Amino acid sequence: MATVVRMPQMGESVVEGTILRWLKQPGERVAKLEPLLTISTDKIDTELPAPVDGVLLEIAVPEGATVRAGTVIATIGAVGERVAPATPPSVAAPAVTAPVTTSSAAAPAAPTRDTRPTGRAFISPVVARMSAEHGVDLAQVPGTGLGGRITRKDLEAYLANVRREVAEGEEGAAVAAPEPLPQLDAEDVLEPLSTMRRAIAQHMVLSKRTSPHVTTICEADMTAVVRHREANKRTFTRNGATLTYTAYFIAAAVAALRAVPEVNSRFTDAGIVRHARMHIGVAVALPDGLLVPVIRNADELSLAGIARALNDLVNRARDGLLKPDEIRGGTFTITNHGTGGSLIATPIINQPQSAILGVGAIVKRPVVRSSSASLLPSADDAIVIRPMVYLSLTFDHRVLDGAQADRFLTAVKEQLENWEN
Amino acid sequence: MADHGYQYDVVVVGSGPGGYVAAIRAAQLGLKTAIVERENLGGVCLNWGCIPTKALIHNAEILEELHNAADYGFSFDNLKVDFGKAVKRSRDIVSRQTKGVGFLMKKNKIEVIEGHGVFVDSHTLQVTPSEFKPEAKEQRITAANFIIATGARARSLPGTQIDGDRIIQYRDAIVLKEVPKKLIVVGSGAIGMEFSYVYSTYGAEVTVVEMLDQILPLEDAEVAAEVQKVFSKRGVTMLTSTRTEKVEIGADGVTVTVKNVKTDEVQTLTADKVLMAIGVQPNTDSLGLDAAGVKVEKRGFIEIDEVMRTNVPHIYAIGDCTGKLALAHVASAMAIVAAETIAGAPTLPIPADRYIFMPRATYCDPQVASLGYTEAQAKEKGFEVKVGKFPFMPNGKAQALNAKVGFVKIIADAKYGEILGAHLVGPGVTELLPELSLAQMMEITPAEIARNVHAHPTLSEVLMEAAHAVEGHPIHM
């Protein structure tokens, strides 16, 4: 019995993937868990292993094509087997917009379309004119013609889909109806969108549209943290890890989430999901975009454990070696925008989470310390120089109100200012 | 194929251009294949349809040229015409062609099973001796998949029995011993017009009766008018908007009562023979489809999806028995999709709305070839159209061939240029159609066809000019 290989869902909000390279060709033997192909999602490039031992019978989606998660991309069978006729593999055309194929092995499946890779596919004059008029990026349009050629009908279906998505305002509208090509001045260049850029754009628009964002800001005195770090960083280095301030902020956030668990949540129409576990996403800037690897069960880790996990994720994020599991499932996110010198920022919530903590640069600033409780000037007032940081919490006002947000932020602040051991 | 316990991976029922092509494609893809046929291999197309008619038509074309011999400077006064020889020539071609199919079956290791097949359940076919194959062995065969390609047969008017002598159908008309003096042809589709052409050229007095308001009712009105002009000159009477009310066999002929549906005027026509050419009905009635659970629509045609699958997932149907577009090449195209789907090989499904864009051809003189919508249909569909038309008359090659009539008409979408229809009438136009059907499939527009250089002098230049005409600037006009 042949086994179909489907495009996996690589993350909660990752709905599609691009085939980068087939590492096996039809007819070749594959061993279970042996790398079969490499794929790229908006978040990550990764190898997919073969699910079973056998022979690669058919590749249904050519290199370079982008398909929805769940789409059948290949069939693996026993040696000598051909694709079983009574239950031909359901191989949908590479379809960004096509519904996810769900037919089971028992049900008669969709026809096998001819999607042999043909390099750069022929664009018919009719399709060329039509796409120019509508400003469509043809790379986004799945083709059902011979060799995956885009037909007029495919383009019409794509446009209809885009119109519907825009009308319904669902996710995906960001892919939608690109405007006609912008007018370029003589020395302007038009840089095509990378998969990551496009995904970031989609997610940002989606998040802004989904959640009413509110930001609250406070400052924290980092003296205790700095002192602790100065005292401990050498030990850490010796143990092969770098003790960054981000690790402290994560630890502080975990403590605050414990104190105000409502923040560790997610809004759904059915109700607010309160997460029991604390999986903390940390935004990592890359040369061409942004990734948010997740430290799982951060509430079970010591500062050292957090630092080590963070080191590892950041290094592998920069090398493009993260596994899909490592960039999904976060319940709260921290972005340390201060590493670039920024003092205050109001980040966008990483959907479907409820809040994101922004951390600015730690700078020495004069601050007033006083033993007097009064706000009026007093002889007890003193101006001192302290390492200070601005903390911002951007939260989804559907889930949280200002009071909880401020309680959370205060908890972070207190954790940092009273850092001990 | 996986071990399924049936005798065959695929059994094809019927060996016309649908069935035998399906069998070959299935065998090529490594499936263990058998084909069941109750008559000779090749189906209607090779035995009674496409092939023998084209042979007779070529005879008629030569005869017509001989009639025009003076135009070329030939004269003779002892021209002898042997119709029997024409029929014999066509039968010889048929027997060569059907042998060729037998050879292809052998070459592809396809088992040919003679006899009439009837389903007893969805995986079993009972084969029994038939009228044509009385020696056939009674047997039951089982298969994992079936492709039904049983074709269709001539239909008659309700209450009128085809007797094969006075009231005939194409199977009789293709092997007549002699040319009838007077022939009435009921129906003016491709088959009616082709036989009218052959018999009128061979000297019969032919009357064509058509219920709809133009001859060749599926074709563009301008094309039909052009053909009507030529047939009138040839002496063929064509009664359109005329319903055949009654056909009665008398002592020395037939009497046909017809009524003009617009004026209610009734006429009585007499002839030696009446040819029923009003269409076909599917061979799905004695096939045990109930036992297999296969659904048919109310006229008996089998319902299929875009990969030719019936409601029973392992039973497929192709060709004339599906009532899509009853033409041989359509059956063959469907055959390939069905076989590839069964084998799980990549294929290109045929959605229901593609059939209209498949080529249609009528081989009378002038020839008619078309695809897509007529001008009227395109407008009805709401397209804003651009129409380009160019006659054969000014074309040098056409003049050399002594061809004076006809034109190429291309209908394109005004906005994006997509070809919506192409309608050709004139010399050899059936051979000119592929350029347009390829263009249509690949969504190439008249603008590219016009810029595609066509050899001079050829008839295809007219096509190029029609494409220029769509763009508004034909050269030789």
Ligand SMILES: Cc1cc2nc3c(=O)[nH]c(=O)nc-3n(C[C@H](O)[C@H](O)[C@H](O)COP(=O)(O)OP(=O)(O)OC[C@H]3O[C@@H](n4cnc5c(N)ncnc54)[C@H](O)[C@@H]3O)c2cc1C
């Ligand atoms: C006079 C005439 C001229 C034509 N000219 C053209 C032309 O020029 N171009 C063109 O494209 N088309 C032409 N056609 C149409 C063309 O012949 C048909 O479209 C074509 O033959 C359909 O192919 P098919 O495979 O579906 O069925 P058929 O060719 O009809 O084949 C069906 C076969 O199945 C067999 N069969 C049926 N039931 C059973 C059973 N139960 N068990 C076993 N065997 C069975 C029949 O004996 C037959 O051999 C013409 C038709 C006619 C009548």
